Amino acid sequence: MLNFDFYNPTQILFGKGQIAALAKLIPADTRVLLLYGGGSIKQNGVFDEVMGALAGHEVLEFSGIEPNPSYETLMRAIELVKRENIGYLLAVGGGSVIDGTKFVAAGALLDEDPWSIFDKRSANVLSALPFGVVLTLPATGSEMNSGGVVTRRATHEKRSFASRKLYPAFSILDPSTTYSLPTRQVGNGVVDAFAHVMEQYLTYPVGAKVQDRFAEGLLLTLIEEGPKALSDPEDYDVRANVMWCATLALNGLIGAGVPQDWATHMIGHELTALYNLDHAQTLAVILPNMLRLRKEAKREKLLQFAARVWDLHGGDEDTRIEAAITRMEQFFEQMGVKTRLGDYGLKADHIDQVIAALEAHRMVKLGERRDVTLDVSRKVLEMSL
Amino acid sequence: MLNFDFYNPTQILFGKGQIAALAKLIPADTRVLLLYGGGSIKQNGVFDEVMGALAGHEVLEFSGIEPNPSYETLMRAIELVKRENIGYLLAVGGGSVIDGTKFVAAGALLDEDPWSIFDKRSANVLSALPFGVVLTLPATGSEMNSGGVVTRRATHEKRSFASRKLYPAFSILDPSTTYSLPTRQVGNGVVDAFAHVMEQYLTYPVGAKVQDRFAEGLLLTLIEEGPKALSDPEDYDVRANVMWCATLALNGLIGAGVPQDWATHMIGHELTALYNLDHAQTLAVILPNMLRLRKEAKREKLLQFAARVWDLHGGDEDTRIEAAITRMEQFFEQMGVKTRLGDYGLKADHIDQVIAALEAHRMVKLGERRDVTLDVSRKVLEMSL
Numbered sequence: 001m002l003n004f005d006f007y008n009p010t011q012i013l014f015g016k017g018q019i020a021a022l023a024k025l026i027p028a029d030t031r032v033l034l035l036y037g038g039g040s041i042k043q044n045g046v047f048d049e050v051m052g053a054l055a056g057h058e059v060l061e062f063s064g065i066e067p068n069p070s071y072e073t074l075m076r077a078i079e080l081v082k083r084e085n086i087g088y089l090l091a092v093g094g095g096s097v098i099d100g101t102k103f104v105a106a107g108a109l110l111d112e113d114p115w116s117i118f119d120k121r122s123a124n125v126l127s128a129l130p131f132g133v134v135l136t137l138p139a140t141g142s143e144m145n146s147g148g149v150v151t152r153r154a155t156h157e158k159r160s161f162a163s164r165k166l167y168p169a170f171s172i173l174d175p176s177t178t179y180s181l182p183t184r185q186v187g188n189g190v191v192d193a194f195a196h197v198m199e200q201y202l203t204y205p206v207g208a209k210v211q212d213r214f215a216e217g218l219l220l221t222l223i224e225e226g227p228k229a230l231s232d233p234e235d236y237d238v239r240a241n242v243m244w245c246a247t248l249a250l251n252g253l254i255g256a257g258v259p260q261d262w263a264t265h266m267i268g269h270e271l272t273a274l275y276n277l278d279h280a281q282t283l284a285v286i287l288p289n290m291l292r293l294r295k296e297a298k299r300e301k302l303l304q305f306a307a308r309v310w311d312l313h314g315g316d317e318d319t320r321i322e323a324a325i326t327r328m329e330q331f332f333e334q335m336g337v338k339t340r341l342g343d344y345g346l347k348a349d350h351i352d353q354v355i356a357a358l359e360a361h362r363m364v365k366l367g368e369r370r371d372v373t374l375d376v377s378r379k380v381l382e383m384s385l
Numbered sequence: 386m387l388n389f390d391f392y393n394p395t396q397i398l399f400g401k402g403q404i405a406a407l408a409k410l411i412p413a414d415t416r417v418l419l420l421y422g423g424g425s426i427k428q429n430g431v432f433d434e435v436m437g438a439l440a441g442h443e444v445l446e447f448s449g450i451e452p453n454p455s456y457e458t459l460m461r462a463i464e465l466v467k468r469e470n471i472g473y474l475l476a477v478g479g480g481s482v483i484d485g486t487k488f489v490a491a492g493a494l495l496d497e498d499p500w501s502i503f504d505k506r507s508a509n510v511l512s513a514l515p516f517g518v519v520l521t522l523p524a525t526g527s528e529m530n531s532g533g534v535v536t537r538r539a540t541h542e543k544r545s546f547a548s549r550k551l552y553p554a555f556s557i558l559d560p561s562t563t564y565s566l567p568t569r570q571v572g573n574g575v576v577d578a579f580a581h582v583m584e585q586y587l588t589y590p591v592g593a594k595v596q597d598r599f600a601e602g603l604l605l606t607l608i609e610e611g612p613k614a615l616s617d618p619e620d621y622d623v624r625a626n627v628m629w630c631a632t633l634a635l636n637g638l639i640g641a642g643v644p645q646d647w648a649t650h651m652i653g654h655e656l657t658a659l660y661n662l663d664h665a666q667t668l669a670v671i672l673p674n675m676l677r678l679r680k681e682a683k684r685e686k687l688l689q690f691a692a693r694v695w696d697l698h699g700g701d702e703d704t705r706i707e708a709a710i711t712r713m714e715q716f717f718e719q720m721g722v723k724t725r726l727g728d729y730g731l732k733a734d735h736i737d738q739v740i741a742a743l744e745a746h747r748m749v750k751l752g753e754r755r756d757v758t759l760d761v762s763r764k765v766l767e768m769s770l
Contacts, residue, residue, distance in 0.1 A: 001625040003400025008393070014642060015388025207622035209609065210629050213602025221594045237592035240386040244595050244642070253638075257399060257629070 022053035030087030069100035089131035095140025099148030139189030141250025143171035175239035187336035188280035190226035263366035407438035415472030454485035474516035480525025484533030524574030526635025528556035560624035572721035573665035575611035580668035648751035
């Protein structure tokens with residue numbers, strides 16, 4: 001097992017009716033800014049439930065945080081926070097709203113352009129406004145971690161940040177708020193959580209038996225529950241399991257003490273920034289061939305994945321590995337997320353642009369062994385056409 | 386899944402060499418009290434390593450915290466803290482030292498007798514001295530939770546407490562500090578962690594699939610690694626897995642959103658208070674027959690335990706259940722922990738005294754369904770002779 005430093009102070013309030021706890025969780029003597037996305041929370045009742053719980057508070061609103069939240073939009077939120085003397089932020093939504101809120105929480109206290117967070121690798125985030133979360137879309141895990149991703153529309157850059165100052169103080173996870181999610185978001189969320197686990201699990205063995213078992217437990221649960229979330233959208237326990245899986249997939253626990261990959265995510269970010277694919281779509285396209293191409297370096301864990309997650313024991317090693325990857329692809333398709341670049345209208349002549357973007361962002365040595373060069377990334381993209 | 390409120394802010398620094406981090410973790414401008422047990426840390430080098438890391442700090446010592454730490458001893462520590470104006474506590478040891486340190490951290494700031502913490506169910510713990518941990522004995526999980534157990538020698542009472550103010554600020558877990566542990570403590574620690582998982586896992590199903598998978602992952606790892614910790618005491622990865630299992634067995638995670646039992650622990654506490662059995666010895670004696678006697682109420686989870694943990698699939702249900710419980714007993718014995726009351730010199734005529742103690746402490750409706758009456762406890766004890 002590798003040495004690690006695990007810290008996660010976010011309080012999780014999980015279950016039906018937990019939104020009412022907001023009244024006590026947020027201090028009454030400060031102005032609150034409620035941040036959200038496109039307004040679905042006004043249709044499904046969550047907005048009213050939140051405002052009801054905050055009846056004793058002074059609440060302002062900032063709406064319109066888009067999927068893959070933009071620097072341009074978030075700078076307007078930062079201006080509002082400063083102008084209105086906001087003391088507490090409340091993100092109501094999914095990963096984009098939460099990531100955006102983290103950027104606002106840090107950026108509002110900076111004297112320099114908040115974009116500097118990326119160039120300084122968050123070293124200038126010495127403090128942040130306190131913030132909480134009401135999660136309505138299980139997927140990214142942002143509700144219980146300290147990182148985020150922000151896109152600069154003007155330059156097509158999608159950049160990530162993380163700081164120990166940016167854990168939510170609390171996150172409320174009520175699975176029943178996810179009943180009304182569109183099918184596409186449910187499928188994306190399950191694929192996203194699955195890929196998060198794989199980036200931390202599917203590397204090489206370091207004798208970290210608990211982390212492996214926990215990662216496999218999350219994968220098995222996503223495989224069992226994901227399809228049910230599509231077929232029976234109001235099954236509470238199914239939604240609860242998917243929601244808790246997505247949070248635990250990226251809260252630091254399964255990644256503590258093990259090597260981590262993340263090459264798939266880095267290539268995926270470029271596909272989203274350039275062509276606006278959903279985040280999960282990029283992962284469903286890239287991950288399977290990333291594993292195929294790097295089969296030798298990942299052989300031991302691929303065999304473990306085949307045996308423990310897909311119950312594949314017969315045949316020679318290569319057959320088992322290919323069967324496991326194919327089963328994973330089929331699972332992504334079952335969740336409604338297509339797995340070929342062609343499914344999204346992308347062709348061979350787009351690849352140069354993706355490679356150029358990776359090079360521009362210095363993503364030239366990716367993966368747990370830093371051996372995913374631009375050539376490797378190019379091959380994975382070619383295999384995924 | 387049941388609703389839950391999960392919160393655990395303890396920072397874990399895990400691995401070789403992490404004790405050096407103490408220099409930065411504890412503020413330099415406050416007096417530190419180092420609390421420890423019988424002095425084994427002076428033989429195995431941990432004391433010197435800790436003092437070396439704290440070279441820039443003013444450090445006082447309090448030694449002699451015994452297994453099942455006593456109120457009488459801890460009151461002397463509280464007096465010292467007050468007299469010497471201590472601002473930070475550092476527990477170096479296992480669960481007893483950590484539990485004791487938590488009691489001191491809370492008790493030193495109370496204006497009333499700290500024993501009041503038990504009668505007031507910790508409601509009077511409004512603040513506590515900050516404290517950290519250097520763990521040298523994986524077993525109780527106290528290094529990453531907010532509870533503890535203290536024994537009053539004068540009255541043979543063993544009582545537990547818990548408060549959100551009593552999470553360690555940090556815990557340092559260096560598996561190599563456990564190489565020199567006596568065999569008995571290694572075996573006890575593995576059995577203790579195993580029983581902690583069972584108290585949270587082996588109840589009735591509520592559809593909490595992730596919690597079940599995580600619990601099973603811990604049990605499987607303890608079964609694989611526990612015996613190796615005895616046979617090959619300086620295998621780093623084995624020690625690392627046992628250590629991380631013990632912490633995760635009782636940090637709130639696997640118990641979030643599920644029913645919990647704890648009847649075995651409550652009876653076990655009386656056996657320790659009355660006859661001074663090691664905590665793990667009491668669990669090894671009580672748990673198997675607690676499961677046998679309550680087989681009907683626990684049937685579904687017992688079958689899941691048999692299938693997923695012991696890979697038992699053939700035969701009728703009752704056969705599988707009995708085989709799983711027997712395998713667990715054999716595992717406890719393999720870890721060097723005997724599983725009959727008679728092994729510890731206890732006979733049928735001791736049982737009345739145990740039942741009287743349970744009654745005196747109002748432990749008359751135990752278990753996840755509150756149906757473990759004194760009659761049930763008596764039967765379990767009789768089965769365990």
